[in-house]
Amino acid sequence: MAEGAGEPLETGAVELSETVEAVEEAEAAVLLAPTPEPDGEAAAEPRGEEVELGFGPQHPAIHGVLRLRARVDGERIIDCRPILGHLHRGVEKVFERTPFADIVPQTDRLDFAAPATTNLAYVGAVERLQGIMAPPRARYLRTLFAELQRIASHLLWLAGHAADLGVMPPFFAALRERDRVLGLFDVYLRQYPGASGMRPGGLSHDLPAGWVEKCRELAGSFPGRLDECAGDLLGSRPWKKRTVGLGVLAAEVAVDLGVTGPALRASGVAWDLRRAMPYEAYGEVAFEVPVGRNGDAHDRCLVRVEEMRQAARIVVQCLDGLPEGPVLAEPPREGGGGSGESFQEVYHAVEGPKGEIGFYLVSEGAAAPYRCHVRAPSFANLQALPEICRGELVGDLVALIGSLDLSLGEADR
Amino acid sequence: MSAPAVDPLLEALAGLGDAVESVRGAGDELTVRVRREAIAEVCAALKGEQGFTALVDLCGVDFPGREPRFEVVYHLLKPALVDPAAARRLRLKVAAGEGAPVPSVTSVWRAADACEREVWDLFGLRFEGHPELSRILLWEGFAGHPLRKDFPLEGTGTGASAAGTDGG
Numbered sequence: 148m149a150e151g152a153g154e155p156l157e158t159g160a161v162e163l164s165e166t167v168e169a170v171e172e173a174e175a176a177v178l179l180a181p182t183p184e185p186d187g188e189a190a191a192e193p194r195g196e197e198v199e200l201g202f203g204p205q206h207p208a209i210h211g212v213l214r215l216r217a218r219v220d221g222e223r224i225i226d227c228r229p230i231l232g233h234l235h236r237g238v239e240k241v242f243e244r245t246p247f248a249d250i251v252p253q254t255d256r257l258d259f260a261a262p263a264t265t266n267l268a269y270v271g272a273v274e275r276l277q278g279i280m281a282p283p284r285a286r287y288l289r290t291l292f293a294e295l296q297r298i299a300s301h302l303l304w305l306a307g308h309a310a311d312l313g314v315m316p317p318f319f320a321a322l323r324e325r326d327r328v329l330g331l332f333d334v335y336l337r338q339y340p341g342a343s344g345m346r347p348g349g350l351s352h353d354l355p356a357g358w359v360e361k362c363r364e365l366a367g368s369f370p371g372r373l374d375e376c377a378g379d380l381l382g383s384r385p386w387k388k389r390t391v392g393l394g395v396l397a398a399e400v401a402v403d404l405g406v407t408g409p410a411l412r413a414s415g416v417a418w419d420l421r422r423a424m425p426y427e428a429y430g431e432v433a434f435e436v437p438v439g440r441n442g443d444a445h446d447r448c449l450v451r452v453e454e455m456r457q458a459a460r461i462v463v464q465c466l467d468g469l470p471e472g473p474v475l476a477e478p479p480r481e482g483g484g485g486s487g488e489s490f491q492e493v494y495h496a497v498e499g500p501k502g503e504i505g506f507y508l509v510s511e512g513a514a515a516p517y518r519c520h521v522r523a524p525s526f527a528n529l530q531a532l533p534e535i536c537r538g539e540l541v542g543d544l545v546a547l548i549g550s551l552d553l554s555l556g557e558a559d560r
Numbered sequence: 561m562s563a564p565a566v567d568p569l570l571e572a573l574a575g576l577g578d579a580v581e582s583v584r585g586a587g588d589e590l591t592v593r594v595r596r597e598a599i600a601e602v603c604a605a606l607k608g609e610q611g612f613t614a615l616v617d618l619c620g621v622d623f624p625g626r627e628p629r630f631e632v633v634y635h636l637l638k639p640a641l642v643d644p645a646a647a648r649r650l651r652l653k654v655a656a657g658e659g660a661p662v663p664s665v666t667s668v669w670r671a672a673d674a675c676e677r678e679v680w681d682l683f684g685l686r687f688e689g690h691p692e693l694s695r696i697l698l699w700e701g702f703a704g705h706p707l708r709k710d711f712p713l714e715g716t717g718t719g720a721s722a723a724g725t726d727g728g
Contacts, residue, residue: 232697239682240706244713402613402639405671416641423644424588493589494635494651496616507633509621522617522635530674559697 165445167392170384194221200541204233208311208545211555215532219541227536227544229529234559242519247273248347250519255342257504257521257557260303262342263296263332264499265557271426272495272506273347283428283470285349290428291362291465292332292344293497294458298369299328300500301451301458301552302376308448308549309380312389320376324369331362349475359466366462369455377452390445394535394547397442404534405527408502409450410551414442420498427497432464444535444550451552454500490517501525501552523557569650572610576602591651599654600663600689603634607668612636612650615665618675620656620683622709628657630685634665661686682707 202215212233218225238257242250254269255262267289274280281289302325309317335358336344336351344351380386396406398414411418419436421429437453439446489511496505502524509518528551535547569590573580579598585591594602606612617635632654640646656662664687665672676687677696684705687693694700704711 232695232699235697237706240711240713400670403670405615405669416639418639418641423639423647492591492651494617494649503616505617505635507617507619507635518621520617520619520633526674527671530671 165387165391165449166441170387170391196220197225202544204230208548209553209555210307211553213529213548213553213555213558215544217536217541217544222540222542224536224539224541224544227533229532231526231529231555231559234555236560238560239519239521242516244515246514247516250516251345251347252343257523257560258300258499258501258525258554259556260554261296261300261500263292263345264300264497265504266342266345267293267427268495268497268499268504269506270345270347271497272493272508275493275495276491276508276510277347279348279476281349281427281476282473284353284472285474285476286427287465287469288350288354288474289345290432291462291469293427294461294465295328295331295362297458297500298455298462299325301455302328304451304500304549304552305377305380308546308552309386311545311549312386314380314383314386316379317376320372320379324372324376327365331358331365334358334361346475349473351475353474359469362462363466366459366466369459373452373455373459381449381452387445389543389546390448390550391443392441393444393543394539394550395441395443396531396535400534401442401531404530406502406531407524407527408499409454410447410528410531411502412437413439413446413450415440420496420503426495428465428468429461431468432461434458434461444546447550447552494522496522499524501554501557502528504557521557521560523554523560525553525555525558526560529553529558569610569648572605576605585651588649589651590649591653593653593655596654596656596660596662599632599634599652600665600668602652603636603665603668606636606650606652611638611640614639615669615671615675616649618665618672618679620679620685620707622683622707624709626655628655628660630656630683632656632662632679632685656685658684658686661688663687664689666690681705684708 197218197220200217200219202217203209204212204214214230214233215227216230217227238253241253245253251266251269254265257265302321306318306321335354396410396414398416401411401414402416415438417436417438422436434457437450437457439450490509492507492509494505494507496503503522504524505522507520507522508516511517532548532551536544539547570583573583573592579595579602581593581595583592614637615634616637619633621631621633623629623631634652636650636652638646638648654662662685664676666676667689674696676690677693679685680687680693681695681697682705695702704716
């Protein structure tokens, strides 16, 4: 990708970055003395002997099950190879026997940190296949839920990533805030993780009384509370020392590897499906697309934090502009398009918290899809892991994995 | 009066001659059937000349009644950053069978690496020129390719005991 990459941004984008020099300067100013050479540096030098190092599949920093096989020389990672499949349950096979509407709750289990956005991608694909459209009120509410879900997913990432790097306060603060967001889903759906409310053609039911006020209160207070959560992390010197300049992913490489989402935007590519190919109500709300410049682990974090702020903005706008009317298209259709020998196919994708989450559906007119393939952002983003690990220290592996925000549930399917 | 604007993409596809078998659909669902042997060259041309810099997705579909039996489906994306209206998607398809390996597109987009491994793993289709075509979601030694229509949903019951090698 040539255009726009690495250059100053166009309109509507916020730029975030930090340079190694700036961090070191700040460090020096605090210490008022040259930083002593840490003992680890000597060990980091290549010794000319390669050792194979296994990592996972059970490791607290992976937040799922993923195995890495790294080749290291001293403390330097020469190469690192992800071995996935530990969470493979064959859901695409199961989908081929499941009626279209019954697949919705199963999509919750793909990216379990963000069920609502996965639901949204799936019901969007089915609607495209069936040629139906959700009513305006449903489109606004689905946009709102997708953004609440983005906040919840990013907060879970923030909690885990901060704790992985030894910065504990954000862990508790971010999980507390996430709980408030999930509480809104709980009130609406009567189930805690906040999933399965979407239907092809709209939503299962309208909002309960008082929900809009609760949501407005949360969205209004969120930016301040986010400062409380993320401030400890973003202002922490150890965190900056560990992430600035770490795991740089060049824009061209990111695009070539199929990386999407915050990990792509951190590399300076202002590509966001919500902006580029608007769906639901995204064409009618104002928001900015934050991008980084350096493509390092630090930028990937900053982009996510800023995305939460923008998500809260979108939530408020959805509440302000919420149209009246039904939330489910009538009558909902059964099955897909196509018939007999003629197959109908669609691909529909949305911008999930981790990147482009898409569904490719092939239908022959039966009650269940003939084929349902999930384009999972984590599966693609995982391919960037060897790229960003090369040449880094073993001790930074945890920070590198965390900076990609992977969900193995959707990668392994 | 100006002549109706000709879609430069359709023109470019027409220029590819017999490498393109058919063009169907429109907009985001534009679908192009490509001759199997020519898929890598067509992809390279679309990336280099038409700006399809991203391979979003690559997957397989099994049609047991057909000959060749399988389809490999490519979802390409042209991410136009300066002019969002120029962004577009394109779907390519090739027909493939067990005895008819598909040229790998890993040399065009590195994103194809894991995807082609997945199609090999779940459908048993070979990609010629892939740097290391090994299983990715299942383990080496697993018997069969589960997304084939004739693979039973409940499994074959033999896979786990066949796990002999170190996965990867």
